[in-house]
Amino acid sequence: MGARVITITSGKGGVGKTTATANLSVALAMRGQRVVSIDADIGLRNLDVVMGLENRIVYDLVDVVEGRCRLRQAMVRDKRLSELYLLPAAQTRDKNSVEPEQMVQICQELRPDFDFILVDSPAGIEQGFRNAIAPADEAIIVTTPEVSAVRDADRIIGLIEAAGKETMRLLINRLRPDMVRREDMLSIDDVLDVLAIDLLGVIPEDEQIIVSTNRGHPLVLDGRNRAGQAYNNVASRILGEDVPFMSFERESLVNRVKRLLNLER
Amino acid sequence: MRFLNDLFKPKSTSSRQAAKERLQFILVHDRAQISPQLLQTLKDEIIAVISAHVPIDRDGVEITLTQSRYQSRLQADIPLLRRPRQRTT
Numbered sequence: 001m002g003a004r005v006i007t008i009t010s011g012k013g014g015v016g017k018t019t020a021t022a023n024l025s026v027a028l029a030m031r032g033q034r035v036v037s038i039d040a041d042i043g044l045r046n047l048d049v050v051m052g053l054e055n056r057i058v059y060d061l062v063d064v065v066e067g068r069c070r071l072r073q074a075m076v077r078d079k080r081l082s083e084l085y086l087l088p089a090a091q092t093r094d095k096n097s098v099e100p101e102q103m104v105q106i107c108q109e110l111r112p113d114f115d116f117i118l119v120d121s122p123a124g125i126e127q128g129f130r131n132a133i134a135p136a137d138e139a140i141i142v143t144t145p146e147v148s149a150v151r152d153a154d155r156i157i158g159l160i161e162a163a164g165k166e167t168m169r170l171l172i173n174r175l176r177p178d179m180v181r182r183e184d185m186l187s188i189d190d191v192l193d194v195l196a197i198d199l200l201g202v203i204p205e206d207e208q209i210i211v212s213t214n215r216g217h218p219l220v221l222d223g224r225n226r227a228g229q230a231y232n233n234v235a236s237r238i239l240g241e242d243v244p245f246m247s248f249e250r251e252s253l254v255n256r257v258k259r260l261l262n263l264e265r
Numbered sequence: 266m267r268f269l270n271d272l273f274k275p276k277s278t279s280s281r282q283a284a285k286e287r288l289q290f291i292l293v294h295d296r297a298q299i300s301p302q303l304l305q306t307l308k309d310e311i312i313a314v315i316s317a318h319v320p321i322d323r324d325g326v327e328i329t330l331t332q333s334r335y336q337s338r339l340q341a342d343i344p345l346l347r348r349p350r351q352r353t354t
Contacts, residue, residue, distance in 0.1 A: 147284050147291070154292050183279030190285045194292060 002111035003036075006118050006238070007136035008171075009160075011152030013123030015144045016173040019209060019218075021120035022050040023228070024140075027220040027235035029084035033115040036075065038106070039089035040132040041122035042097055048088045052216025053078065062090035062097045064106065071109055080221065095127045100134035107135035116238075125159060133160060139168040140200060145175055145186035154195055169200035171234065176205045177248035201234035202245060203227050224260060293330050297337040304328055311341055320346040 008021045018041075025037040039047035042062065048054040059074035064087075071087075078084035087106075090097065107117055121132030133139065139160050143153040153170070160168055172191055179185035188202055206227035212219040219228040220235070226246070233243045278286075294300060299307075308328040315321055325344040330337060 147288050150288055151291055151295065154295065158296065180281070183281045185281055186284050186288075187281065190281065194285065194288050 003034075003107075003114040003117045004137050005107050005111070005135045006116065006138045006140060007040075007121055007132050008118060008140045008142060009121035009129060009132060009156055010123065010142040010149070011125065011156040012143075012149045015142050015149050016203070016209075017123070017142050018046050018050050018120055019213065020140070020142050020171060020173065020203075020231075021047060021118050022218045023220045023231040024235055024238070025051070025084060025086075025116075025118050026078075026081065026218045027232050028116050028118075028238065029078070029081040030220065031235060031239065032083070033239075034083045034113065035116045035118065036085045036087060036110055036114050037118040037120060038087040038103075039120050040098075040103070040128060041120060042089045042128065042131075043091065043094045044122065045089035045091045047120050048076070048086060049216060050213055051078065051086055051218060053086050053088075054216070057088045060088045060090040061106075062093045065098050065102045071106060095122065095131065098131050100130050103131045104135045125155065129156075129159075133163055133165065136160075136165055137167065139165060140171050141168055141195075141197065142171045142173055143191065143195075144173050145180075145188075145191055147186075150186070150191055150194060157195065157197060169198045170195060171200050172202045174205045175202050175248070180248070199245070200237055201230060202248075203230045203234075204246075204248065226259075229259070293332050293337065296332060297330055297339075299330055299339075304330065307339070311343070315343060320348065322346055 008017050008024070010017050021037055025035050029035045037047060037051070038061065039045055040061075041047070048057055053076050056076045059069040061074065063069045064071050064074045075085040075087050078086065110117055119132050119136065122128035141153050141156060143149045157168065170192070172188055175188065176185055180187045188199070192199055204226050206225060208219055208225045209227055219225065220231045223229055223232055230246055233246060236243045308326060311328065312321070312323055312326055316323065322344040327342040329340050331340060332338065
């Protein structure tokens, strides 16, 4: 059987699928896992940029599907982690250039040689999403604590269930604990109440995400900020470790200093 | 500044509560694929059918869509009009 294929999806755009895919791929590879991340957002390729690998692309997913290169030739090896690869999306084609069955075949070919295949789904519920979900053993639903994102997440959950996939967990992204405390943002429990799905993790809003994307240097590589730490926790949970959920109570000064000194995970 | 705002703010539901309630309402309709308009049509027709046979309090009729994890449920609450008791002698 080999690799676990996990599709990261959301319905709504802009909630952090690509950032999540990049950080989880890196975090899993840092734990010694052999990882391929596949950018299934054909025509709007971005995972390469977030991972800082855009200069190394020669071939892409559509080249593989259309037989212009072998699968291995299209895979870009990460410059920091030797067991991490990216299969980039085509930039000049559209989502209909690939069929769900071809995604399944590509993943079949990769499974024996890897531990994880992470598929970054495009937004929406059309062909691109169907391509991304077709090979999945599991799905990670990314949402933010906002009405529109949660609504779309619910729709996606329904579609994934309808596709006969049962294993899915929720990643709540961009939580602002200060706003929740002021009663101006849906809380983690509110979102879980509404969606009735298992929680995989919560990533606090963190401006360092933008900085890390600017540099093409995923946040988890530097584990000292909260979002990076949260992604590390999620990676551990994916590996079956029982990591307690991060507390979003106001952080004490002592804990803050500890964290910055990297004394606690 | 914020505490002044909070102090004089009229006590209303928080935006968090509003978001949750709106979401729950939206999702009930999304999941069952029954729009508020369709619900109104159902209500009108149910009233028509029932009142053809039994006198009911039309204004008191409530049709609601509720849901749990696995099931959506259409509930109709139809108050009957009080009728004079029938004497049985």
